[in-house]
Amino acid sequence: MTNNQSGRNSALVRPQVYQFKLGDAVVTNLLEGYVVREDLHPFVATNATAKEVETLARQYQLPYPELEHSFTTTLIETAGKLIAIDPGFGENSPMPSAGLFAQSLTAAGYSTDDIDMVVISHSHPDHIGNLMTGGQPTFANAEIVYGRREFDYWKAGENIKDARKPTLALFQKVALPLADRIRFIEPNDTIAQGITAIEAFGHSAGHLAFHIESAGQQLMMLNDTVAHYVASFAQPDWAFSMDDDPDAAAVARRRVLSRVSQDHIPVIGFHIPFPSIGYVEATGAGFSFRPASYQFNV
Numbered sequence: 001m002t003n004n005q006s007g008r009n010s011a012l013v014r015p016q017v018y019q020f021k022l023g024d025a026v027v028t029n030l031l032e033g034y035v036v037r038e039d040l041h042p043f044v045a046t047n048a049t050a051k052e053v054e055t056l057a058r059q060y061q062l063p064y065p066e067l068e069h070s071f072t073t074t075l076i077e078t079a080g081k082l083i084a085i086d087p088g089f090g091e092n093s094p095m096p097s098a099g100l101f102a103q104s105l106t107a108a109g110y111s112t113d114d115i116d117m118v119v120i121s122h123s124h125p126d127h128i129g130n131l132m133t134g135g136q137p138t139f140a141n142a143e144i145v146y147g148r149r150e151f152d153y154w155k156a157g158e159n160i161k162d163a164r165k166p167t168l169a170l171f172q173k174v175a176l177p178l179a180d181r182i183r184f185i186e187p188n189d190t191i192a193q194g195i196t197a198i199e200a201f202g203h204s205a206g207h208l209a210f211h212i213e214s215a216g217q218q219l220m221m222l223n224d225t226v227a228h229y230v231a232s233f234a235q236p237d238w239a240f241s242m243d244d245d246p247d248a249a250a251v252a253r254r255r256v257l258s259r260v261s262q263d264h265i266p267v268i269g270f271h272i273p274f275p276s277i278g279y280v281e282a283t284g285a286g287f288s289f290r291p292a293s294y295q296f297n298v
C-alpha cells in the first residue's frame with residue numbers, strides 16, 4: 001500500500017466550504033483534507049479481485065489503481081447550537097494534504113471557540129485526531145458527545161489488531177483524557193434537537209450514523225457507513241480494508257442505505273468526494289450515489 005503524500009494537486013485551489021439550509025438549520029461541509037492513494041484494490045474491497053474493482057472503476061470513468069480519498073467534517077447550526085461532527089485529523093494528520101479543518105473553518109467564518117458541541121461517530125484517526133491540539137482540548141467551549149459502546153471498546157483496548165495499534169495510541173492520547181467531559185450516548189438517543197444517533201456498528205465496534213431533522217427536512221450523516229462513493233454503494237458487501245468488522249459493516253451499510261433510498265433522505269459521507277452530499281438510489285443488487293447539484297439552493 002502506498003500513499004502519494006506529496007499531494008500532487010495540492011497547489012490547485014479547490015472548494016473547501018459548502019453551505020446550505022436544511023429546514024431551519026444551516027449545514028456546512030468543510031474540507032478536512034484528501035490523500036491520493038494508489039491502491040483502489042484492495043483498499044475498497046479486500047474480498048473482491050483487482051479485476052472486479054478495476055472494471056467498476058472504469059464504468060464510472062475513474063482512474064485505476066489511483067484514487068483520491070477525501071475527508072469532510074460537517075457543522076450543523078441548529079436551535080442556537082453550533083455542532084461539529086467528526087472534526088478530522090487536526091494536527092495529528094499523517095499527511096500535509098489533510099488536517100485542514102482549522103483553515104476551512106476560518107474560511108466558513110467560524111472559529112473553534114464558536115463550537116458548542118463536538119459529536120464523534122467513531123474513534124479512527126481521521127475522526128478524532130483533532131479533539132486535542134498541543135495537548136489541550138481543541139474545542140474549549142464544546143461538550144463532546146461519543147457513543148458509549150465505541151468509547152468503551154477502545155478504552156478497554158483488548159484484542160486490537162496490529163493495524164489498529166496506532167489508532168488505539170491516538171485514542172489514548174486525544175480521547176481518553178477527555179472522558180470527564182464526554183456525554184455518552186446509545187443508538188436512538190437524541191444528541192441535540194432533531195439529531196438522533198443511528199446504530200451502524202461494524203466499521204468500528206460502536207460506529208454511529210446520525211439522522212438530522214429540521215422543519216420537516218431530513219438528512220443522514222452516514223459518516224463511515226460507506227467508504228467510497230462508487231464501490232461502497234454499487235457493492236455494499238465488498239469489505240472495506242478499514243472496516244474493523246467487515247461482516248457487521250456490510251449489514252449496517254445495507255440497512256442504512258436501504259432506509260435513505262426508500263425515504264429519499266439526502267446523505268453526507270465523510271469520505272465521499274467534496275462537497276460530499278447527494279442521494280442514494282437502490283439499483284438491482286446494490287445502490288448508486290447521486291451527487292447533489294442545486295437541490296439545496298432552490
Ligand SMILES: [Zn+2]
Pocket residue numbers: 124126127224270271
Ligand atoms: Zn474515516
